[in-house]
Every structure is written in C-alpha cells, then in structure tokens.
Amino acid sequence: MARWEPSDEFVHIGRWRADPRADELRSGDEIVKLEPLKMRLLLALAERPGEVLLTQELLDRVWGDVVVTSASVYQGIAQLRRTLGDGNGESSWIETVPRKGYRLVAEVRRQARDEVAARSAESASAVELPDSPDRSGS
Secondary structure (H helix, E strand, O other): OOOOOOOOEEEEEOOEEEEOOOOEEEEOOEEEEOOHHHHHHHHHHHHOOOOOEEHHHHHHHHHOOOOOOHHHHHHHHHHHHHHHOOOOOOOOOEEEEOOOEEEEOOOEEEEEHHHHHHHHHHHHHHOOOOOOOOOOOO
C-alpha cells in the first residue's frame, strides 16, 4: 500500500485545522505542533473518516519500510487522543475497533490553501478604521 504524502491543503478535523506542511493543528488561537509521524497518522485516518483502518494498514501507510510493531500505532493514537481532547473513556475523535484497528469519528473537511489565503486577504481589506475624532470643537 502507498505511503501517505502531504498534500497542499488544510484538513479540518472537528474543531481543529491540520496543516500537513507545518505539522501543526490549530483551533482558534491554540496551535499544537505534532511530530511528523503523528501528523501522518492523523491524516491517514482523515482520508477515510468513519471507516476502520486496520492496524497493519496504518503501519504500512505511516511508517512504510521502517520496522515497528503495532505498539507504535497504539502509542501514536494515544498521543493524538490526548492532543485532540479525547478523554474519560469518550471517543469523540478516534475510536478503537477491538482486534481490528481505528476509526476517525470526527467530521472531516478539506480546504485548499489558496482558499484560506483569499479569505485572509478579504478579511484584512474589509477592516474599517474608525473615523478620526473631530478636533475642531464642533
């Protein structure tokens, strides 16, 4: 199976925006830097939201020819869950499917980088400065 390659787009996963180029997650003013392998793991899950990805498939796609065990997937998923905010036995982001693998249960949406840049430019040009106070005393 082919390894995941970073794309030139942002991936919105629930409230988070993943930036594969920068290995960052952003939610409002909060920015979290991910290790590159953790970003690849998250984006492999995001390619097929709602579908179970087998542990071996994740090993092949994320780690490729590097010899690691399924414990690497388990540890990566645990770290992603902490980062995304899963806790107390809830799986609002990544669900474990016993003896099979994992499923991303959050909503996923893709967004082109140039679309984000265009929106930022529109927002910047739409900002109006307040009128200067009239200093003539009238």
